[in-house]
Amino acid sequence: MAVERKGIRPVALGGWIDNLALQHGEAPALFDEDRPVSYAQLARRSRRLAAGLARLGIGQGDRVAVWLPNCSAWIETLLGCGRLGAIVVSLNTRFRAAEVGDILGRSGARALVMSPDFAPIAYREILANVPPAELAAVTTIVTLTEEAAPVLEGRRQASYASLLECGEWDGPAISPATGCLILTTSGTTKKPKFVLHSQQGLVTHAFDVAAAPGFYGEPGSAGMSIMPLCGAFGLTQTIGALAGGAPTVLMRSFDPEVAAAAIRQRGVTNMAGVDDVFYRLLQTSDDAVPFPELRFVVFGSFNNSSDDFVRAADQRGLLAVGAYGMSEFQGLFSLQPREAGPERRARGGGHPVSAAAIVRVRDPDTGRLLAVDESGELEVAAPSMMLGYFGDPEATAAAFTDDGFLRTGDAGCLRADGSFEFHARMNDALRLGGFLVSPAEIAEMVASHPMVSECQVVGAHGPDGYRAVAFVIAAEGGFAEAAVQEHCRGRLAKFKQPARILAVDTFPATDGPNGPKVQRNLLRAMAEAALKG
Numbered sequence: 001m002a003v004e005r006k007g008i009r010p011v012a013l014g015g016w017i018d019n020l021a022l023q024h025g026e027a028p029a030l031f032d033e034d035r036p037v038s039y040a041q042l043a044r045r046s047r048r049l050a051a052g053l054a055r056l057g058i059g060q061g062d063r064v065a066v067w068l069p070n071c072s073a074w075i076e077t078l079l080g081c082g083r084l085g086a087i088v089v090s091l092n093t094r095f096r097a098a099e100v101g102d103i104l105g106r107s108g109a110r111a112l113v114m115s116p117d118f119a120p121i122a123y124r125e126i127l128a129n130v131p132p133a134e135l136a137a138v139t140t141i142v143t144l145t146e147e148a149a150p151v152l153e154g155r156r157q158a159s160y161a162s163l164l165e166c167g168e169w170d171g172p173a174i175s176p177a178t179g180c181l182i183l184t185t186s187g188t189t190k191k192p193k194f195v196l197h198s199q200q201g202l203v204t205h206a207f208d209v210a211a212a213p214g215f216y217g218e219p220g221s222a223g224m225s226i227m228p229l230c231g232a233f234g235l236t237q238t239i240g241a242l243a244g245g246a247p248t249v250l251m252r253s254f255d256p257e258v259a260a261a262a263i264r265q266r267g268v269t270n271m272a273g274v275d276d277v278f279y280r281l282l283q284t285s286d287d288a289v290p291f292p293e294l295r296f297v298v299f300g301s302f303n304n305s306s307d308d309f310v311r312a313a314d315q316r317g318l319l320a321v322g323a324y325g326m327s328e329f330q331g332l333f334s335l336q337p338r339e340a341g342p343e344r345r346a347r348g349g350g351h352p353v354s355a356a357a358i359v360r361v362r363d364p365d366t367g368r369l370l371a372v373d374e375s376g377e378l379e380v381a382a383p384s385m386m387l388g389y390f391g392d393p394e395a396t397a398a399a400f401t402d403d404g405f406l407r408t409g410d411a412g413c414l415r416a417d418g419s420f421e422f423h424a425r426m427n428d429a430l431r432l433g434g435f436l437v438s439p440a441e442i443a444e445m446v447a448s449h450p451m452v453s454e455c456q457v458v459g460a461h462g463p464d465g466y467r468a469v470a471f472v473i474a475a476e477g478g479f480a481e482a483a484v485q486e487h488c489r490g491r492l493a494k495f496k497q498p499a500r501i502l503a504v505d506t507f508p509a510t511d512g513p514n515g516p517k518v519q520r521n522l523l524r525a526m527a528e529a530a531l532k533g
Contacts, residue, residue, distance in 0.1 A: 010176035013082030049080030052163025060085030097129035105134030176200035194390035205384035209240030216244025236331035289317030348422030357382035462531030467499035469527035
């Protein structure tokens, strides 16, 4: 269902890394805890790993779960499985027994690659609490270190190093259209879907990211991966850097002082993350411009304080650019222009990195395709598109339009310059006074009052119909709902004005591969209770 990229010959992961190794040889591709890993080593180790996995009985179509922090073994396993036509199942290192068991069980993973001693996560204990039925398909555990005791009783166990001693894989070539990676969606109320990507989809998007202006295709480029490789945001920037010939520093866990030192030591020019990460990096130095090496940083629009963050970053010489992406069509799908003002750079969306990508907007009620500046549901077709939801043909069919566009479930609009803007999840967008309204617009106005530090806005049904309700974290000095309400009355249309503005100590949130995610379903329940009370 994905749109094919014209003029580019499809290539599988094995051929891709072999070609990069021919181009860049012993030049560093990754820095794993200060250990350089060259392009030639990645190609060689992935061939050996493929041979080792094949000896364990792993072949085309088999699933191999990867439960690792950011390290070269993560990338090597993806490449090695790609040579076999096997499928990597991405496991978040923050997952616990219920989540790990669900994903291993439903994916039917035959092997699990893990690092039992990666502190502070108790991998052994977590695995011990997974119901046996959900581990039924797992026949082999591969550990990064030599383990004296079994990680899981009754399973064959092998060290990662032992697999690299099995010679080099020289089996038949794999079709670029073959599935190679399952990313899990980050739903908070349902079991995650399994997003299956093809080898050519990953490779094509990696080259598109590398070629984006100012990114990894320019001389002297270097990256840093602080976002987990188990998510689309972290993985996309890493393989994009590989495609561009730019070395990437892999951060197994985020320590701002360590990251700051690595940025200077390795000459990091680009990185992606969430605003809190960059705030913490800036706090490591009192210099007016702490990181002159950074050309720009890309951040996901995960909260409603993006405007404040972009302006604060500008003041310290850190150019921050909003982006857009989904597991279904990978991270860094689009970027806002670097030359734009802070208000635009604070928004999700921008211009797609692929010239073959198409974004359109549809009215969710009438089905009509919308014109510039009209808000509706974003629909996307791109070379980076998923093959579908693994094991769920009904969900796959429901996700796509008849002409092959993905229904994103996101509200947004097109812009006259050919870009687009992300507003909110459709479930979060508010239908107020007959209009589709972005909650971020209301939240931004509420947060502009000096009594408010942060704000989240949801919709709820009350005696006066469906209304906006704002939740705020108060600034120092106290909070008065009436004063903030009065502030909004003079600045927002009546139908947009919040019915209530409620102070909370913190927003309910859950951790995901791309950072903390506010549980808006809980906020909606709190809002309903407040309006009824």
